[in-house]
Amino acid sequence: MMYIDPHIHMVSRTTDDYKRMALAGCALVSEPAFWAGFDRTGAEGFRDYFRQLTEFEPKRAQLYGIEHASWLCINAKEAENVSLARDVIALIPEFLDRPGVLGIGEIGLNKNTRNEATVFLEHLDLAARTNELILVHTPHLADKLPGTRMILDMLRDDRRIAPERVCVDHVEEHTIRAALEAGHWVGMTLYPITKCTPARAADLVETFGADRIMVNSAGDWGHSDPLAVPEFIFEMTRRGHDPALTRRVVLENPLAFFRQSARFRVPASLAHMHR
Numbered sequence: 676m677m678y679i680d681p682h683i684h685m686v687s688r689t690t691d692d693y694k695r696m697a698l699a700g701c702a703l704v705s706e707p708a709f710w711a712g713f714d715r716t717g718a719e720g721f722r723d724y725f726r727q728l729t730e731f732e733p734k735r736a737q738l739y740g741i742e743h744a745s746w747l748c749i750n751a752k753e754a755e756n757v758s759l760a761r762d763v764i765a766l767i768p769e770f771l772d773r774p775g776v777l778g779i780g781e782i783g784l785n786k787n788t789r790n791e792a793t794v795f796l797e798h799l800d801l802a803a804r805t806n807e808l809i810l811v812h813t814p815h816l817a818d819k820l821p822g823t824r825m826i827l828d829m830l831r832d833d834r835r836i837a838p839e840r841v842c843v844d845h846v847e848e849h850t851i852r853a854a855l856e857a858g859h860w861v862g863m864t865l866y867p868i869t870k871c872t873p874a875r876a877a878d879l880v881e882t883f884g885a886d887r888i889m890v891n892s893a894g895d896w897g898h899s900d901p902l903a904v905p906e907f908i909f910e911m912t913r914r915g916h917d918p919a920l921t922r923r924v925v926l927e928n929p930l931a932f933f934r935q936s937a938r939f940r941v942p943a944s945l946a947h948m949h950r
């Protein structure tokens with residue numbers, strides 16, 4: 676089954692991963708800007724990173740027949756440094772008209788601090804002024820529920836932001852309902868240990884249906900699996916679900932969400948899809 680991985684950090688994966696993903700049916704990846712595993716020393720480091728995301732990585736993906744899209748921001752972890760964050764936010768607009776850029780992300784909270792919230796709101800303002808889609812990272816473990824509540828409140832309070840133009844990512848059993856009820860799209864991240872497993876994601880689709888739900892690997896430099904979306908497809912098939920239901924989650928939903936960006940072009944490999 677052809678699929679999209681709507682959240683994966685390919686800068687930290689190998690070309691062998693691209694090849695295995697292509698063999699597994701991956702047509703498109705979308706790559707949010709994130710923490711590199713170390714704090715960068717200044718905004719210029721982010722300019723190079725945004726060039727990597729918008730120039731180098733799409734070419735590398737293309738070698739394997741995979742389309743590459745990206746999201747730009749300063750991640751919640753480095754956003755604790757508000758003055759650095761403001762310098763980075765100031766340089767994002769020069770990249771926003773580049774092909775394949777889908778919007779602002781993954782913005783969000785990490786430890787739910789005041790500084791992180793300040794920078795989150797300034798990203799929302801940038802997205803509202805430039806009419807960009809938004810991809811939101813929700814925090815880990817014990818910080819997830821309070822952080823998700825803070826994020827949903829901030830999104831609701833900015834009247835310029837249409838809920839259907841936001842994807843709230845890394846939802847789990849205790850946060851998915853609130854994000855869906857607020858009118859957002861949601862992403863379930865399939866991790867080998869933390870976050871959601873393929874089986875838990877299948878349970879959630881059985882519980883909530885497939886409307887506005889996507890799954891992703893969030894593959895990065897840590898313990899993660901770039902083939903997590905095919906694992907989900909395998910789990911859904913094993914449970915006897917209609918392939919049309921699975922296809923909505925892994926293909927049609929991310930396409931429908933991305934199509935709200937004026938710059939998004941449907942990959943040639945998916946051109947037969949009209950929804």
Ligand SMILES: [Zn+2]
Nearest residue numbers: 707709781893
């Ligand atoms: Zn991520």
